[in-house]
Amino acid sequence: MEIEVIAAKRELQGTGASRRLRHAGKVPGIVYGGTAAPVQLELDHNALYHALRKEAFHASVLTLNVGGVKESVLLRDTQWHPFKQQVLHVDFQRVNKDQKIHVKVPLHFLNGDAAPGVKTGGGQLHHIMADIDVECLPGSLPEFIEVDMGALEVGHSIHANELTLPEGVELVAHVKSENPAVASVSAPKGGAVEEAPAAAPEA
Template sequence: MATTHEIKVQRRDDEGKGASRRLRRTGNVPAIVYGGDLDPVNIQLVHEDVLLASKNEWFYSSILDLSLDGDVQKVLLRDMQRHPYKQQIMHLDFQRVSADQALRTSVPLHFLNEDKSPAGKASDVVITHEMNEVAISCLPGNLPEYVEVDLGELKLGDAVHLSDLKLPEGVEIPELKLGKEHDVAVVIARHGRIEAEAESEDEEDVAGAVPAAKVDEEGKGE
């Protein structure tokens, strides 16, 4: 079952960059709520509260209860804009969700028992996580905060694909409906030597491409 988290918000009437700058100076974050059968609404949140919530994984993948003076709307975070170098959140986008309408979003992957697996215990095996989140589709009430990937039996040469993931009831991976070629690897256990050789080849390809680019540029300048 999905876990919900309440976030208190206030409505804001002022719009524009100037209004947003003034809002941030007072320790708040401008945001917008859209979607469903209702019009978009401009809101504001206390920056300290948002910053604290943003340190949690659930803030990005769970149903959130936006509470406006007791009026609660269920939403998903769809976009977050951060300051390029300050620890400041600049703007948030929330999308309303309906209990009877399937939604698409990405949730984190939690890898379990990697150290206990035969591959994890072997000194010459490199385990690579090809992805750290997965795109899923489900009703809001079935939305998991994360999907567990048990690697306890992982051995050298093994690969865990999207189709191998154990999903909660009512949850599916839309990518798998597009064909077998979309059943990509999530985790791969390779021999350390092979992994090192592959990285070395990639570095050589990059190094070899640089002089050629310079020659082309010089040729154009003549």
């Protein structure tokens, strides 16, 4: 699925210019990387705000259209207002189809309710990580990675190295070596229910 981002070159720079842009319903931004020079951008706030609410926007190779010139980019950073639902700035990085990229990809958890540790053991599901760092060529980037919890027993976990990754996608080196848990089923709260002791006979 191609996601296109429409932008224009930003001629005026500085704090005052950025403030005026935001008052006009625009968001200042930048695209950098590759062999070309960084380009200051302006984008429509509402269009960008709604795009940012979609998971795929954060883990896809995007098509940035600046005045009709298109290039492949990744979303690299977004700055938000401390308490308003307002995007203050956005950063994009150019990607080369022949060079591997390092991206955080969302995890989608499946079959949690069917896990034996939950269904028959009364355990509690825990999604320990929401996303995971991978590297791959831009054309192999998945929108998400599935975590099948269907076989988890009480007290057991699924670790990063156990995930089934799409072809051409691998965990980055530090995740491979650390092999963190991504999901688990803990024992029921309080453990097994014990019978109350019989009351002592009165004297």
